[in-house]
Structure formats: structure tokens, C-alpha cells
Amino acid sequence: xxxxxxxxxxxxxxxxxxxxxxxxxxxxxxxxxxxxxxxxxxxxxxxxxxxxxxxxxxxxxxxxxxxxxxxxxxxxxxxxxxxxxxxxxxxxxxxxxxxxxxxxxxxxxxxxxxxxxxxxxxxxxxxxxxxxxxxxxxxxxxxxxxxxxxxxxxxxxxxxxxxxxxxxxxxxxxxxxxxxxxxxxxxxxxxxxxxxxxxxxxxxxxxxxxxxxxxxxxxxxxxxxxxxxxxxxxxxxxxxxxxxxxxxxxxxxxxxxxxxxxxxxxxxxxxxxxxxxxxxxxxxxxxxxxxxxxxxxxxxxxxxxxxxxxxxxxxxxxxxxxxxxxxxxxxxxxxxxxxxxxxxxxxxxxxxxxxxxxxxxxxxxxxxxxxxxxxxxxxxx
Numbered sequence: 001x002x003x004x005x006x007x008x009x010x011x012x013x014x015x016x017x018x019x020x021x022x023x024x025x026x027x028x029x030x031x032x033x034x035x036x037x038x039x040x041x042x043x044x045x046x047x048x049x050x051x052x053x054x055x056x057x058x059x060x061x062x063x064x065x066x067x068x069x070x071x072x073x074x075x076x077x078x079x080x081x082x083x084x085x086x087x088x089x090x091x092x093x094x095x096x097x098x099x100x101x102x103x104x105x106x107x108x109x110x111x112x113x114x115x116x117x118x119x120x121x122x123x124x125x126x127x128x129x130x131x132x133x134x135x136x137x138x139x140x141x142x143x144x145x146x147x148x149x150x151x152x153x154x155x156x157x158x159x160x161x162x163x164x165x166x167x168x169x170x171x172x173x174x175x176x177x178x179x180x181x182x183x184x185x186x187x188x189x190x191x192x193x194x195x196x197x198x199x200x201x202x203x204x205x206x207x208x209x210x211x212x213x214x215x216x217x218x219x220x221x222x223x224x225x226x227x228x229x230x231x232x233x234x235x236x237x238x239x240x241x242x243x244x245x246x247x248x249x250x251x252x253x254x255x256x257x258x259x260x261x262x263x264x265x266x267x268x269x270x271x272x273x274x275x276x277x278x279x280x281x282x283x284x285x286x287x288x289x290x291x292x293x294x295x296x297x298x299x300x301x302x303x304x305x306x307x308x309x310x311x312x313x314x315x316x317x318x319x320x321x322x323x324x325x326x327x328x329x330x331x332x333x334x335x336x337x338x339x340x341x342x343x344x345x346x347x348x349x350x351x352x353x354x355x356x357x358x359x360x361x362x363x364x365x366x367x368x369x370x371x372x373x374x375x376x377x378x379x380x381x
Contacts, residue, residue: 004079004105007088007097008072014090015042015049015068021089021114023051025078034058034150038078040071042117059148059156089113133201135193135229159194161334162254165345166195166277170205173274173349175249179207184241184253184264186211189222191254196226196234211236212244241267248273255281262377265318268348269325269381276327276348279334280315315346317367317376322348324360 014020023040034057043052043065051071055062066074079086079099088095094110136142141152141159148156181199183192192211199205211234213219219238226234237244241253241263248271253264261280268276319329327348334345367373 004076004097006107007086007095008076010088010090010095011072011075012068014088014092019091021091021117023075023086023088025075025083025086027085028083029081034153035082038083040075058150059153091115091117133197133229135197135225135231138225138228139188139190139193141190155190159190162191163194163198165334166198169275169277169347169349170199170250175274177206179205179249180247181207181209181250181252182244182248182267183209183211184244184251184267185255185260186213186222186236188218189225189236192222193225193229193231193234196231200231200233208233209235212241213238214240247271250275250277252277254279259377262318265322266378266381269322272350274350276322278346280311280318280344280346311344313367313371313373314376315344317364318378319346319348320360320364321376321378324355324357326351326353326355
């Protein structure tokens with residue numbers, strides 16, 4: 001059976017008797033164009049009902065609206081090689097159409113998934129926080145036409161997730177006018193540029209951002225890129241973290257290697273920063289102390305578990321030491337494991353509450369005693 005007519009008859013029927021809920025197109029025949037699925041829902045524009053198509057690509061969403069006839073033509077077109085499955089959801093039933101690789105059609109009817117119709121509001125597609133601006137092209141995330149380069153799709157997702165986290169943190173933080181944000185270990189500046197563009201150009205927040213990076217060639221590249229983009233209050237400096245001595249309102253250190261994460265946290269603590277945002281990288285300091293020491297816990301017999309345990313111990317000690325300096329701390333997943341295993345974010349927000357030093361010191365000493373740790377790097381400050 002190769003006839004799709006019953007499916008389109010069901011669409012017309014549900015549209016006319018007002019039982020239509022939505023349509024989903026899935027199981028892409030190929031993914032070279034990045035189109036993963038399409039959602040179709042009913043909306044009302046200027047008193048007229050239309051079917052709104054949301055095309056969900058790997059890096060962004062696109063929306064187009066059609067009348068009933070145009071929608072059926074578009075669905076038929078999408079089923080010609082693009083997708084192999086379509087489901088019509090109505091208040092009466094769910095009607096599924098499936099296509100084999102040879103184009104053979106099969107259908108089935110099941111009980112309705114929905115009892116009520118969703119509101120017919122004309123929502124905008126989900127906004128990506130990272131606008132497809134010039135800086136993304138200069139950094140090699142987008143091509144000259146402004147589209148995300150496929151191999152950089154994960155980086156673009158990471159940028160948006162980062163901005164989503166920062167948005168929530170800054171929203172709940174009282175920052176001074178012309179807040180000074182410092183990104184310790186800024187590298188090529190993907191996240192630094194994205195943060196500046198988001199805060200200054202999109203949110204219209206008055207900030208100055210400085211990227212600190214040891215490699216002079218990256219600093220020169222980033223300063224030149226900032227100049228080309230007209231990012232006047234974005235600067236990069238080539239120096240070690242410990243040599244930066246200006247006031248910091250928001251301290252950021254993502255994947256700073258060796259003890260650089262602790263150097264950065266210390267700068268945030270001594271600057272009394274309102275926010276300290278880190279994605280800890282290397283945990284060498286604790287590992288080196290415990291090298292050759294026999295651990296009683298049988299879990300630590302296995303190298304991979306030992307590595308993960310020492311990471312958790314290091315970051316827990318960092319969080320407790322930050323709490324001693326009157327910071328509320330939180331540790332959570334930054335991005336998915338599919339992008340990097342170094343996916344933990346440790347955040348400290350300045351608190352006015354008095355720290356319970358006795359309790360915190362007791363917890364720190366208990367951890368050190370259990371694992372045979374002599375001293376955490378941050379304790380010497």
C-alpha cells in the first residue's frame with residue numbers, strides 16, 4: 001500500500017471538526033542537512049487558523065506557517081525522502097503513518113494521547129542565547145553565511161548552555177554598575193566573546209570583561225577579533241592568573257589546568273567577588289599527594305574509580321573552603337558527557353551569612369583524614 005490519502009483525509013477532518021492537536025514528523029531518512037524532526041501545531045493569526053511548522057535542526061529551530069492546503073502539500077513534500085514517520089494527534093485518536101525504505105505505506109490507529117487542545121498562541125521559536133553574530137564567524141564556529149559549521153555544532157550547544165547558566169546566576173546576583181568580569185584561562189575566547197555579546201549587545205548590561213590567558217598568540221588573536229567586532233569593553237591580557245590584581249566582581253575559570261582553578265578561586269575570594277564560576281579541570285594536587293598511599297576503601301582499588309573519587313574529593317574541599325569565606329556553593333553538571341568528561345561546574349555566590357567555621361573545618365579535616373590528604377592547595381592562603 002503506497003497511498004497516503006487516508007492520512008491527509010484525517011488531517012482535514014480533524015482540522016474541520018476542531019479535534020486537531022498536532023502532527024510530528026520523525027525518523028529522518030538522512031541527517032546531512034541537520035533537520036531532525038518537524039512539529040506542526042494549530043495557531044491563530046489575525047483571526048485565521050493556520051498550521052505552524054517548527055523545523056528542528058541540530059543547531060537551531062525555524063518556523064513557517066501554512067493554511068490547511070499548503071500544510072498538506074508541505075507534509076507530503078517532507079515525506080518524499082525526508083522523513084519516514086508521521087503521527088497525527090487528535091482528540092479522537094492518534095493516527096500513525098510509516099514509510100519503508102522503498103516507500104511502502106503502513107498506518108495504524110491508537111487511543112488518543114491528548115484529552116485537551118493546547119492554546120492557539122503564536123509562540124516564537126525557542127531563542128538561542130548565542131546570536132549568530134560576526135564573532136562566531138571569526139572564531140570559526142559559523143561559516144561566512146552565518147550558519148553553524150557542522151563540526152562546531154557541539155561547541156555552539158556548549159556556548160548556549162553556558163549562557164543559560166550565566167543568565168540564571170547573574171539574574172540572582174546584585175552587580176555594581178559597569179561590573180568587572182574576569183575570565184581566567186580564556187583560551188581562544190569562545191565563551192568569553194559569547195558572554196560579552198549576550199550581556200552587552202543583547203541584555204544591554206553595562207560590564208567590562210577581561211580574558212586572562214598565558215599564550216600571547218591567543219591573546220593577540222582575541223584582541224584583534226574584539227576590535228573587528230567593535231567589542232570596546234572586551235580586553236585580553238597575557239599573564240599568569242596570580243599576577244592579575246584588579247577588582248573582580250564576577251570570576252570565571254573554565255577548565256583552567258593544574259592548580260590554575262585554585263589560583264582563580266583564590267583571586268575571587270580575595271577580591272570578594274559576588275560570583276565565582278568554575279569548571280574544574282585538573283585535580284593533580286590531591287592525586288600527587290595520594291600517589292602510592294594505600295586506600296582502605298575497596299572502591300579505590302580500581303584506577304578509573306580512584307580518579308573520579310579524587311576529582312570529587314578535590315571539588316568538595318574547594319566548595320567547603322569557599323563556604324568558609326562566606327560563599328554559598330553548588331556543584332552541578334555543566335554540559336553532557338558526550339562533549340567532555342570534565343563537565344562539572346562549581347559555583348560560589350557571595351553570602352552575608354556568617355560562616356560556621358567550626359563545622360566546616362571539621363568536615364574538611366574529616367575528608368583529609370579519611371584519604372590521607374596533608375593539605376589542599378587553597379588552605380595555604
